[in-house]
Amino acid sequence: MSLLIKNGTIVTAYDEFKGDILVKDGKIVSIGEKLDSMAEEVIDAEGKFVMPGGVDQHVHFSFDFKGEKVRGFETSNAAAVGGTTTVVEFVNQEKGKGLIDTIDNYRKSEVEGVAMVDYAFHGIITDTSTGVFDEIEKLPEAGYPTVKLFMAYKGMPFHSDDAALAKALQKAKDVGVTIMVHAENADLIDMLQKDCIEEGNYQPYYHAVSRPPMVEVEATERAINIAKAMGAPLYIVHVSTKGAIDAIVRAQSQGLSIYGETCTHYFLLGKENLAKENFEGAKYVCSPALREQDDRDYLWKSVKNGWLNAVSSDHCGFDWKHQKHMGEKDFRNIPNGAPGMENRLGMLWTYGVETGKITRSEFVNLVSTTPARNIGLDYCKGHIGIGYDADIILYDPKQKSIVSNENSLQGVDYNSYEGMEQIGKVDKVLLRGELIVDDGKYIGKKGQGKFIKGKPYGLSYKRF
Numbered sequence: 108m109s110l111l112i113k114n115g116t117i118v119t120a121y122d123e124f125k126g127d128i129l130v131k132d133g134k135i136v137s138i139g140e141k142l143d144s145m146a147e148e149v150i151d152a153e154g155k156f157v158m159p160g161g162v163d164q165h166v167h168f169s170f171d172f173k174g175e176k177v178r179g180f181e182t183s184n185a186a187a188v189g190g191t192t193t194v195v196e197f198v199n200q201e202k203g204k205g206l207i208d209t210i211d212n213y214r215k216s217e218v219e220g221v222a223m224v225d226y227a228f229h230g231i232i233t234d235t236s237t238g239v240f241d242e243i244e245k246l247p248e249a250g251y252p253t254v255k256l257f258m259a260y261k262g263m264p265f266h267s268d269d270a271a272l273a274k275a276l277q278k279a280k281d282v283g284v285t286i287m288v289h290a291e292n293a294d295l296i297d298m299l300q301k302d303c304i305e306e307g308n309y310q311p312y313y314h315a316v317s318r319p320p321m322v323e324v325e326a327t328e329r330a331i332n333i334a335k336a337m338g339a340p341l342y343i344v345h346v347s348t349k350g351a352i353d354a355i356v357r358a359q360s361q362g363l364s365i366y367g368e369t370c371t372h373y374f375l376l377g378k379e380n381l382a383k384e385n386f387e388g389a390k391y392v393c394s395p396a397l398r399e400q401d402d403r404d405y406l407w408k409s410v411k412n413g414w415l416n417a418v419s420s421d422h423c424g425f426d427w428k429h430q431k432h433m434g435e436k437d438f439r440n441i442p443n444g445a446p447g448m449e450n451r452l453g454m455l456w457t458y459g460v461e462t463g464k465i466t467r468s469e470f471v472n473l474v475s476t477t478p479a480r481n482i483g484l485d486y487c488k489g490h491i492g493i494g495y496d497a498d499i500i501l502y503d504p505k506q507k508s509i510v511s512n513e514n515s516l517q518g519v520d521y522n523s524y525e526g527m528e529q530i531g532k533v534d535k536v537l538l539r540g541e542l543i544v545d546d547g548k549y550i551g552k553k554g555q556g557k558f559i560k561g562k563p564y565g566l567s568y569k570r571f
């Protein structure tokens with residue numbers, strides 16, 4: 108199968124130019140001006156920006172919060188219509204099982220034959236009794252070279268202590284496995300939550316009150332210190348606050364391989380959302396909590412300056428009517444997390460590119476190129492270049508719309524960005540050369556997504 112994408116403006120993390128792209132058997136085989144080709148199909152991209160498909164390095168299709176489970180890979184076509192062609196899912200190690208076994212089982216039973224975009228996995232350490240630290244050296248061969256630990260969530264089965272983090276870092280560094288961390292101080296949150304409840308403050312807003320920026324800053328600094336002591340690279344997920352960013356920048360200036368991402372909602376939504384009446388605030392309960400305007404402004408500066416290297420969705424599909432209502436009488440029982448894989452590119456384009464806060468190339472870098480590199484998928488994903496998978500989006504900058512959950516594929520009963528304006532539209536999406544979104548509508552097939560093996564040393568030897 109051959110396909111020519113003609114006349115578009117190609118945007119990569121490095122440059123922008125008018126040109127054509129020739130695709131054969133799912134790969135990009137030629138890029139140039141006015142390519143004369145006998146392609147079997149031609150797509151005219153005049154007036155469109157032609158960019159690599161998004162790589163969302165932080166999604167949850169299997170997360171379980173106090174027995175409530177998120178929507179799974181059957182909703183991954185929502186990523187596709189949002190312009191994301193690869194998602195990376197966090198899989199909690201099953202009690203008594205190894206990470207590889209857990210991920211292999213999950214992959215076979217819940218992902219293969221279901222996923223509608225390509226996918227890879229991060230493991231999450233939850234059970235240190237299984238010899239999991241010794242298993243770390245085997246992860247690269249299995250294609251799962253990234254592992255996360257939760258410093259937050261005291262009392263939850265997935266919480267890890269500092270010793271576990273240190274041990275994981277120690278084992279990971281020699282084999283190129285990247286350790287990721289959710290950095291929030293679990294003990295302080297627990298104490299602050301109890302204070303709120305004792306004072307009768309049980310509403311969603313107190314989720315944010317009990318998770319002030321300080322709990323993130325302290326844990327980020329501690330995680331960095333532990334990584335420094337172990338001589339290992341570290342990746343900090345969903346960074347939301349100035350103090351944590353400053354800690355990352357300080358570490359980088361000392362030559363340490365410490366990197367971090369932020370997520371769409373931390374730019375665009377704030378603590379005030381949690382105060383919405385009639386339990387609407389529960390829709391915005393995620394961790395770290397949404398922040399004040401000064402932190403949000405600093406995030407834009409941070410992605411512009413490369414202090415944070417990626418923007419993920421941290422997509423977590425809990426519905427409001429049933430699942431979020433678990434915490435109606437106690438905010439601690441509101442499942443943490445919000446949907447967003449469908450809106451990541453559209454929101455960042457609208458409020459980042461269109462406002463002049465970031466350039467188009469920086470946008471591509473943040474949503475696709477660097478995420479692919481962080482997690483060892485950059486041998487085939489995240490770039491428009493010869494030999495890369497033909498994961499390509501055509502973005503029409505002239506369209507305007509209002510975000511509404513009515514036409515969402517995320518499978519939950521709300522959208523965090525409801526009512527916000529979006530400039531531009533993901534018009535077409537190709538997954539390895541196959542058209543899976545046309546005129547903004549999903550037209551692909553269930554099970555079309557493929558497992559992509561991650562390679563090790565995503566962070567260790569690279570500075571971006």
Ligand code: URP
Nearest residue numbers: 289393394421423443444
């Ligand atoms: O609130 C969030 N972020 N939920 C998903 C799990 C996590 O902490 O990443």
Ligand code: ZN
Nearest residue numbers: 289345394395
């Ligand atoms: Zn987290």
Ligand code: ZN
Nearest residue numbers: 165166167421
């Ligand atoms: Zn997450």
